[in-house]
Amino acid sequence: MVDLLTVHAPSALDPTTIRADFPILRQRIHGRPLVYLDNAATTQKPQSVIDRLVQYYVEENANVHRGVHTLSERATEAYERARETVRRFLNAAASQEIVFVRGTTEGINLVSQTYGRANVGRGDEIVISTMEHHSNIVPWQILCEEKHARLRIIPITDSGELQLDEYERLLSDRTRLVSVVHVSNALGTINPVEEIVRIAHARHIPVLVDGAQAVAHMKVDVQALGCDFYAFSGHKMFGPMGIGGLYAKASLLETMPPYQAGGDMISSVTFERTLYNVLPHKFEAGTPNVAGAVALAGAIEYLTAIGVDRIAAHEHDLLAYGTEALSHVPGVRLTGTAAEKAGILSFVLDGVHPHDIGTILDREGVAIRTGHHCCQPLMHRLGVPATARASLALYNTRDDIDALAGALHKVREVFA
Amino acid sequence: MSSDLEELYQEVILDHNRRPRNFRTIEDGHKAEGYNPLCGDRITVYLRLNDGVIADASFQGAGCAISKASASLMTDIVKGKTLAEAEALFERFHRMITAPPETPPGDLGKLSVFAGVRRFPVRVKCATLAWHTFRAAVEASNDVVSTE
Numbered sequence: 374m375v376d377l378l379t380v381h382a383p384s385a386l387d388p389t390t391i392r393a394d395f396p397i398l399r400q401r402i403h404g405r406p407l408v409y410l411d412n413a414a415t416t417q418k419p420q421s422v423i424d425r426l427v428q429y430y431v432e433e434n435a436n437v438h439r440g441v442h443t444l445s446e447r448a449t450e451a452y453e454r455a456r457e458t459v460r461r462f463l464n465a466a467a468s469q470e471i472v473f474v475r476g477t478t479e480g481i482n483l484v485s486q487t488y489g490r491a492n493v494g495r496g497d498e499i500v501i502s503t504m505e506h507h508s509n510i511v512p513w514q515i516l517c518e519e520k521h522a523r524l525r526i527i528p529i530t531d532s533g534e535l536q537l538d539e540y541e542r543l544l545s546d547r548t549r550l551v552s553v554v555h556v557s558n559a560l561g562t563i564n565p566v567e568e569i570v571r572i573a574h575a576r577h578i579p580v581l582v583d584g585a586q587a588v589a590h591m592k593v594d595v596q597a598l599g600c601d602f603y604a605f606s607g608h609k610m611f612g613p614m615g616i617g618g619l620y621a622k623a624s625l626l627e628t629m630p631p632y633q634a635g636g637d638m639i640s641s642v643t644f645e646r647t648l649y650n651v652l653p654h655k656f657e658a659g660t661p662n663v664a665g666a667v668a669l670a671g672a673i674e675y676l677t678a679i680g681v682d683r684i685a686a687h688e689h690d691l692l693a694y695g696t697e698a699l700s701h702v703p704g705v706r707l708t709g710t711a712a713e714k715a716g717i718l719s720f721v722l723d724g725v726h727p728h729d730i731g732t733i734l735d736r737e738g739v740a741i742r743t744g745h746h747c748c749q750p751l752m753h754r755l756g757v758p759a760t761a762r763a764s765l766a767l768y769n770t771r772d773d774i775d776a777l778a779g780a781l782h783k784v785r786e787v788f789a
Numbered sequence: 790m791s792s793d794l795e796e797l798y799q800e801v802i803l804d805h806n807r808r809p810r811n812f813r814t815i816e817d818g819h820k821a822e823g824y825n826p827l828c829g830d831r832i833t834v835y836l837r838l839n840d841g842v843i844a845d846a847s848f849q850g851a852g853c854a855i856s857k858a859s860a861s862l863m864t865d866i867v868k869g870k871t872l873a874e875a876e877a878l879f880e881r882f883h884r885m886i887t888a889p890p891e892t893p894p895g896d897l898g899k900l901s902v903f904a905g906v907r908r909f910p911v912r913v914k915c916a917t918l919a920w921h922t923f924r925a926a927v928e929a930s931n932d933v934v935s936t937e
Contacts, residue, residue, distance in 0.1 A: 403791065724807075725854075726828070726830075726851075726852060726853035726854060726857075727828070727853075728828040728830075728853035728855075728912075728915065729798075729853050729854045729855070732794075732797070732909060732911075732912065733794060733798075736791045736793065736794050743828065744827060744828050744829060745828075745829045749829070752829065758828075758829040758830070758831070758851055758852075759828055759829045787794070787798050787803070788798075788803065788806075788854070
């Protein structure tokens with residue numbers, strides 16, 4: 374008989390082997406081993422992704438969807454295979470539902486400028502939350518200003534969880550879209566996206582999910598979530614900068630006007646009339662970031678080979694270890710203590726501004742982010758001008774957490 | 790602690806951070822608000838001018854140790870100076886924290902404790918926020934000045 378437990382329990386990930394895949398982590402900073410804890414800002418790249426990027430330019434580079442020559446076919450094939458890799462990773466129903474964009478920010482802007490402009494009118498409402506990144510606030514503000522529509526904000530609790538009852542009350546027959554973050558970059562809160570979608574769909578309101586902080590850290594299945602749009606960035610999931618994806622249901626993409634206009638998004642142009650290309654090309658004007666897309670697929674293959682569930686388990690263990698370690702540093706207070714949390718430790722230290730913490734930690738080789746994390750309305754809600762934030766990834770170890778805690782003791786000595 | 794850090798976080802700076810001087814408002818004077826979007830620091834500088842001489846200077850707000858100490862020391866040192874003298878002091882101060890060490894900025898008195906900022910380029914804006922805000926207060930513009 375097969376022991377189901379043994380079969381299904383993922384084996385623990387060995388960060389030491391993983392670290393060897395990331396050449397940048399071998400560096401010393403100010404004479405100390407680099408402790409990279411700024412993964413929510415951007416993740417480092419494994420050698421396989423760097424190699425894939427180089428290989429594209431060495432062996433495959435040509436423009437896509439145009440030439441009949443061999444290289445162009447090769448580039449087109451690699452690009453479209455990358456789209457299929459993204460589709461499989463997010464479990465989208467069809468690869469035409471994956472639009473390549475520069476990153477999450479562009480994905481959200483695409484939706485606000487196309488779906489938003491076509492569907493939001495005077496007096497309509499868009500619902501976002503208090504914990505949104507500026508990139509999921511400002512595009513909607515601009516749209517609301519243009520259309521004389523209104524932005525409504527889901528409040529959060531002191532521990533950093535969405536108030537779902539308030540959310541439900543905010544929805545009305547004027548609500549045209551709900552746009553929420555999957556995992557908060559400033560708090561680590563994992564939002565109950567399935568429930569958010571269920572509540573919105575009961576009123577036929579579509580939902581966009583900002584997945585920037587989720588995709589590298591937990592299994593994301595857009596069909597299980599049920600969301601209508603899902604935006605993510607390649608560089609936060611071990612891929613290159615300047616490439617990301619927007620998942621959108623084909624039924625919505627079909628009805629949406631184009632985003633940018635130019636080559637590749639058309640099927641025929643005369644001065645009298647232009648016919649748009651089929652999905653998803655209608656939304657990809659101009660020469661795309663083919664090398665980026667191909668290397669992003671490389672990052673997905675890297676993540677998938679390790680196993681997203683194993684990564685999530687490793688980061689969850691580190692988060693628990695880090696939460697405990699920081700609780701032993703006198704004067705440290707965590708901001709964001711939701712029950713469901715991803716690997717983000719956002720904190721303040723009594724009497725020391727986060728900026729000063731960041732400078733001193735850097736001299737100890739520890740890289741963290743300090744500031745408002747592009748979430749000024751959230752900082753205002755929490756009543757702090759800024760926080761210090763350590764954010765975890767698969768290559769982080771308990772030693773990294775110990776180095777963070779040790780460096781924080783040094784900060785306290787300086788400011789004693 | 791590394792010598793860079795010791796030079797940055799000198800005792801005088803830490804002391805002004807802990808107990809900022811002139812941390813109050815001035816009624817009926819000039820005032821301006823300064824903002825550093827990088828770290829969210831926000832301070833208000835208040836001035837009372839008397840015939841082109843700074844009769845009183847103070848500040849309020851929240852920020853990192855460098856920006857707070859800079860505001861504290863600035864409000865101390867500009868008192869009794871003419872606007873032209875204060876402006877010249879800001880120029881020397883700016884040169885000290887941005888120019889190569891071989892170009893001596895000239896006499897800065899107590900402000901020379903900020904010389905270590907030069908080794909931390911991202912912190913230059915913290916050290917100059919108070920001074921930019923001071924300039925705005927002189928011009929009595931009510932706009933928020935930004936370090937960006």
